[in-house]
Amino acid sequence: MSPTCATIRGMDEEPGRRPPALALAAIGAGAGVLSGLLGVGGGVVMVPALVFLGLRQHRAQATSLAAIVPIATVGAVVFGGADAVDLGAAAVLVVGSVIGVRGGALVMHRLSDRRLSWIFAGFLVIVAITMLLR
Numbered sequence: 001m002s003p004t005c006a007t008i009r010g011m012d013e014e015p016g017r018r019p020p021a022l023a024l025a026a027i028g029a030g031a032g033v034l035s036g037l038l039g040v041g042g043g044v045v046m047v048p049a050l051v052f053l054g055l056r057q058h059r060a061q062a063t064s065l066a067a068i069v070p071i072a073t074v075g076a077v078v079f080g081g082a083d084a085v086d087l088g089a090a091a092v093l094v095v096g097s098v099i100g101v102r103g104g105a106l107v108m109h110r111l112s113d114r115r116l117s118w119i120f121a122g123f124l125v126i127v128a129i130t131m132l133l134r
Contacts, residue, residue: 017054017055019050019053019054019055023053027045027046027049027050027053028046028067028071030045030049031045031046031067031068031071032071032074035068035071035072035075036075036078039075041068041071042064042065042067042068042071043061043064043120044124046060046063046064046067046068047060047061047064047120048060050063050064051117056113057113057116057117057120058108058109058113058116061108061116061120062105065101076090
């Protein structure tokens with residue numbers, strides 16, 4: 001097991017605590033639509049919805065990252081088929097993301113749920129303001 005996995009494992013145990021499948025499917029559908037429409041979904045839609053349904057912030061973020069893989073794959077295929085993907089830029093983004101996610105996960109593990117929620121909300125506010133001012 002990698003040091004990252006060993007550090008993160010058990011960070012947010014909630015035995016038997018999973019939102020209803022129908023609610024999860026609705027969140028996934030909403031995230032899928034917004035992902036295809038706006039290029040967002042995982043963090044912006046899934047995380048707040050999962051927290052609303054009772055998951056702790058840490059688990060919601062980790063679950064969102066796992067769920068976004070197939071969503072992003074389908075989106076990449078659809079947009080790639082329409083020749084709308086800059087493959088060179090995507091490759092560089094992948095390299096940076098793969099390097100950065102490990103560090104981000106380790107930092108996330110050290111934060112309280114409350115602090116992580118505030119950081120997440122602050123990030124969303126900054127993104128919203130930036131988009132409005134563009």
